[in-house]
Amino acid sequence: MKVTLRVWRQKDGNSEGNFEEYQTEGLNPNMSFLEMLDVVNEDLTLKGEDPIAFAHDCREGICGTCSCMIDGKPHGPENGITTCQTYMRSFKDGDLITVEPFRASGFPVQKDLITDRSAFDTIMQSGGFITARAGSCEDANALPIGKEVADLAMDAAACIGCGACVAACKNSSAMLFVSAKAGQLNLLPQGQPEKDKRVLNMVATMDEAGFGNCTNQYECSAACPKLISEEFISKLNRDYVSASVKKLFKAKSL
């Protein structure tokens, strides 16, 4: 099959970018989107041109490195998968495919399709640690956790931090990411001692990083390759309100 690519090319963070068109031929429909880009880059390299820069790592949908806004949707047309797990069979022969980097003030473009998503790391760092006993494993069943709670925490923990939620949100809000990362710990007994501090710090860091505000449209959840529910945002809001109230009224040390 063959497709026409309309790719965003930008030399570096300070340069103005523009769209370039590339014709590709002889593609295998079972190639992943990234493998298709590899083929295009191979051609570009042979022609002595600068290959398209794109972020990728595991190529099995679990690392969250690959990004790309493909035809107006993060990670391409399919639901619940990342760019690396998107296959060319999802497109029609002769399609024009627009490929852009994730756009958000919190994710500045570094080159072509690569964005700097280290704001997510800063948010994670501000969340801090949990007070867990170091050393040997805890005895089995010493800390009972209900199956439903464990499942819900696992749903939140499925977040790979790819940033598709920010990319899809009309306001570039990072609420789904923050709610998943805070929620996976806030749901479990191990996360309780630092719960309030974690919520307040992560939200404050998120606000400072220049992400927008949530308008409850749930584009994030629809674009999430791990299909994380917007219910976690509701939980983060609830936890934030409770943590703020507690902080406002708690006794201060002398």
Add this chain to the structure above:
Amino acid sequence: MNIIHVLFRSSIGKKVTMAVSGFILFGFVVGHLSGNLQIFAHPDKINAYAHFLESLGPALWVIRLFLLVTLVVHVWLAAQLTIENKRARQKNYEKQVTLRATMASRYMRVSGVIVFVFIIYHLLHFTVRVTHGAEAYPTTILADGTPVRDVHSMMVLGFQNPVIAIFYLLSVGLLSWHLAHGLVSMFQSLGLRTRTWSRFLERVTIVVCVLYFLGNALIVVAAMSGKVRIQNPSVLGFACRTDCEVCGARTADATAETLDGSKESQS
């Protein structure tokens, strides 16, 4: 960290403030509609109700001020959030599809701004009473002899102008649409929307919004189509008689005594 910082500076706090102020304003518009629906009863009913509200004096001003502050906070934060959200994406996508955001949620700013303009006009029209001449704001006398503003005739006269009536219909329609997203959204912002009842909440919201629109539209349409008619003799330009068939709701005896010189015309 203080309460002002939480409610007006943090992203989630601002959303909580939007939700709470929105809920207060929603409570007001529902109360306002139920008050207005009294137009379908005898004119004395709504006129006495309006007179009661006006006679609250200082309490009325406390309520008005509270609602005004709530509205200003809601609009001010909406503007601030919009500016921040625009700033969060300096360069837009060449192509971006909408995955599941509802139309109502995407046009909250448009519906909000038009409703805000409507509120200003509505206040000038019926509260400050300056958009029309003095003849649009008649007075009447209740059965117990209290002279009051004839809100009943004022509303009917107001909606007899098709342009104004259509503007009212459009505005309450947009407000209902605004609420279609707002009502669900406020539960999410406060962290009360969960998968257990989110579907139920969405359905109830649609029912509430449709009923709210129909309630308002009913008043406008009833006044426009002549289903609800002016029953104030001084507005109609003639006194009531027992054999009169214009309205039939008001008995000639009750009015005749309260109107100057109407006793002669009865004979």
